[in-house]
Amino acid sequence: MFRGMDEVDRASLRQAYGSAEDVPGLLRGLGSTDPAERQTALDGMYHALHHPDDGIRESTLACVPFLLVLAGREDVRDRAEVVEFLVGIGDVAGARGDRAAEVRGTLRAHADVFVRLTGDRDAAVRRVVPGALVRYVDQPARVLALLRERITVERDDRVLLALAESLGEFARRLRPAEPHTAEAIRLLTDLSGPPHDPGLRLAALGQLAQCAPDLLPADLVPTVVRLLRDRSGRRLRKARPDDAPGPDTLAVRLRRLRPSDEEGSRLLRTLHSALGSRVADRVSLLCGQLTSPDPLDRCNGVWMSAGLFRERRVRHDGPVALIGNQLGAEEDRLHDAAVTVLLELSELAAPAADHLHALVTYRPELRVRHAERGAPALGGPLKALAGTGDGRATPVLAEVLAGPVVPHDLALAVPHLGRAAEPLVPALRRRLARVPLDASDTCERAVPLLSALAALGDVASVPAMLRLLRGMPDGLRRRGTVTEAAVHALGAFGGSASEAVPDLRGLLESDCAVAAADALWSITGDAGAVLPVLLRALTDTSTAGSGGRRRAAAVLGRLGPVARQALPGLRDLADRGDARARATAVCAVWRMTGQPERFLPVLRSVWREHPRTRATIAACVSVLGPAGAPLHDLLRAELASPLRHRTGAGGNGIREDLALLRVCGQALAGAGQQ
Template sequence: MFTGIDEVDWASLRHAYGSAEDVPGLLRGLASADPAERETALDGMYGAVHHQGDVYDSTLASLPFLLALVASETVPERGGIVDLLVSIGQEGEERAGDDTRAMARAAVRAGAEVFVRLTRDPDAEVRRAAAGALVRFHDAPARVLGLLRERLTVERDDRVLLALAEALGVFARRHPGQAAGAVELLAAQSAPPFGPGMRLAALGQLADCAPDRLPEDLVPTVVRLLRERSKRRPCRTGEPDRPETHTLVGRLRRLRPSDEEGSQLLRTLHSALGGRVEERIALLMGQLSSPDATDRCNAVWMSMGLFREWRADYRAPVELIGAQLAAGDDRLREAALSVLEGLLDLAAPAADHLHALVVSRPDLWVRQWEYGAPTLGTALKSLALCGDPRATPVLAQLLAGPVVPNELGRVAVELGAAARPLAPALRSRLGQVRLDSPDTYDRAAPLLWALGALGDVESVPQVLRLLLGMPDGLRSREAVVESAVRALGAFGAAAGEAAPVLRGLLDTGPAVAAAAALWAVEGDATAVLPVLLRELRGERRGRAMAAEALGRLGPAGRPALADLRRMTAADDLWQRTAAACALWRIGGDDETDVAAPVLRTAWAANPHTRPTVAECVTALGPVAAPLHDLLRAELASPRRHQASLDGYGSHDIADDVRLLRLCRDGVSAR
């Protein structure tokens, strides 16, 4: 297995953390008789040699030895190594001038004959992993399909059978000219006499590669099969005892759903159905109504993928997710809370369930951590984030107590007018923030955000205390100053006493924020314009912020028009967008021909610019009518503006809800 391993100059090769001289030890560890050593070695391969999916020269050098390891029946748990090979060899994004991924794929394909033998391996986990590897890397489609057909007739392990169904789906997508045979096999497996697990797996693959072969009563069929499967759900047998290791592999294994296979089956089907949102909602409702708590838990976890990608009426499934909070199952409750927290006001249908949990479990109001500051309990946080005023008295109790999570201020803002009774306590807390502490920013920033959003002008003295009292050497001083300045700007003319302090900040790091706040407080461009023009012509970092601030000046910012026109041709998309918005807001109709095309291009080029563009269009009113078609198209789109299939952001739904609100305001502006 390791012939020639010592002849490789590993020290000259690299992985994610530098020299690859430790790689021979990791490779040998994969063949160890000690399960803990094997898991640690596999974790090391993923963590360094294949870090976050990257491929290095050391990864390429490892491939011959990995292929030799999986070929040897003396090596335990080779399924995990096959999975590693699949991950290394799969298609991915290639960087310009870096062909290591292509070389990795070629190397795995060159050794793909080993996967033929592994489909008959005595170890079921190896057979499971080999099915996917075979279809992805072997160059003889007809032979591959024949092998899959053969294995379907002789295989008896349920997990391997599910992997074979998935392999058939991959085959149909990779070889469309020869997909008919794979589709026929999947269609046969989706019907009796096959068991519910196999039928669900086949339906999931058909939904992706041959949706015309799905039954008309797809959702009722799937729900029925799911419940049949739950009644005879197999126990996990045949897996070796697993060591408790402090590795990423070990942590991921412990975080798996208790019914990982059922979760994967339904996730595959949901993903394949894509934009067929009504069917997915009906399917989710069926899952959430299951008498089996594990099925409901799986449904809760996969619901977020639907919610964050597609716009629809989710009131019914959200209410059912809320109902899980009373199920008495800690795992189910935590899953439901995790989803509801990310929905913000879309979680309103679950508000009664959230409130019931908050009232009955004061011990859940604050979450203490072994390391780090305490945070708001998820139930209370979710209740506040969905804008339910019943969260206000509970937050007031926390503000009056000894432990106040730092995030409370930012969360309270989502309550809107219902948070106003909290202003005196928030103001008092701001007055208690130490001025020389390492956590000054963490404590002060959320409070400043909340008080600014609530327009609490009585807090101006506490804000000035921060601005004037923090020592110069404090690491987070500039960030705190900027937050404080933004709060003063939010108070507007009522913060007139802060004007001298703001003027004193015009030559400091937060100069742009200070200038914007001074304009909001005094409305006099005399002191503000020179600062913003200086920043606009300065370093790249502050140019977009300066342009945004200039836009708020409206016609008073006309001296910046020439600079802003030049900036609309900048290399950076965000600078072009900020400049075009400012140009239009300052120059009005006269700048439409320059600004509108820039913003239209930005809208199409990067969906993340859309809230900025929509806010600009809304502020301009009828002047921005040439872009109203973009807003109307966004409002009509069923897909969230920045949803992606390969990532997840905690603010995706919040940003989309804000965008839709801006679009509605923009098209109705007169």
């Protein structure tokens, strides 16, 4: 099976993480009779050869012939995983250079291996082979004939789904006018109707939505919801083991958060993706999923709601209220999914606030999460309730603060409540005053409290903040992080924190000099004391990147015209820095001079190409008032856009987007433009 493999000088070849000397052993492991050895070998192959960010290595190309041999041997177990691995290699190879072309060429030259496997006795093999046919068999007529034949004779539901998906992929890879494309679409249209299985019909509709949306039924959403429920009913009639709750470990929590109905999740994800900007249809489909009798359908609906909200600024009340309905579910997986998504939605989770409040009121054990390892954390439902800004979270947080176990991250929930959190201030202040100065968790305990008390404007906490600045020993873990957080908090109090001035002056030569200068300016308004520090930081190119220069530029912008001597350095940063530094420097120049000079094209460019800069630019325009008119069109376009400005930002993306929209609205209102 592996004749010639040891003749390859693999030590001189490279895999994704170094020498490829271990690859022969991995290949032999794939042919082992021991399941554990096969799985270890497969994991090793993915680690060594299947690396999307690193392209195709020589060792990948050298292994393809041996992998093809393994795929074609009936006595090899887990051949489906080998074929899937080959398909994945081809996908990685699809967009990369000469070596990638060689991999694709090798797979096409041996495509008969995949043709022979279309009727394999192993359904798992038959399920992954259609993807290989579409990618590596060069004759479209032959591919179409093979797919049509398999659809006619296949009896395994999951293989039929794979065949429908491959028909869609086949149609998308060809030009629309080709006759083979029309035939593939005709087959999909046939599969999307009765008498076919509901799951197969859903798969076909998803593929049609991507390659022939004009052929979708007019009542698409009701049809899909009906098929989904029919499919669920059939699945529920089949026995399936319930998930054991297990201990509260990270691995168990992550497993509970994954959709247990992977096949149904994929079918509906395909439809949502294909519907794209048809937001009303997508929301209606989500509502259908979230009201399904099947908790797994509802779980998939929860996750897909999150995907829509991350991508688009949509009317959300209906789906969010339905997500709130899942909080009472007996299934941990569904409950955990709902909590996780509501946490991410921040203030958009308000339609679920009643459910969240009921949960933390009647199930106090959910207020604090005790993990198997690590410190206790604030429970997700209470954190989500606070994130909506609902004042009903305040008395519950007060009970937690008075209890025997207080999570360090509780204070992170407080700023979302605004003035409604004021009753918590005395307890938070007392906790800050009791934070040990030399403990291993001083940073974790102090920083959230500093941020919360600053956000609530509690000037009475200044002595506790100064205690931290003056008392932490050198060498304390993350001492600089605590110092900077305390400095920012003191600066937020302005002139009310005047007793901190000597301490801040003492920090002007430290690693947090820029933060200290910023706070000192906020408290004293003494430009002469802080300008030398900021000018030095602005021109300091000794550190990697331009982060330090960007922070100095931001503070100089707040100083305004009194810092005009910084203009040469700011103009240099505007020409040479990274995108965020350039945006910050241009905004500082504009605030100092009252005009954008020659830099408007820079701001327009970074706004368009680097969405992370939009908050900085919008805040600058807001401060400028009517003088910010040259960029008001960008702010109006942002407010009108249906897409979030950072659609792939993950956990904080929605919160950041909502903050950007607020700033844009305030800027235009302040300039009389709304």
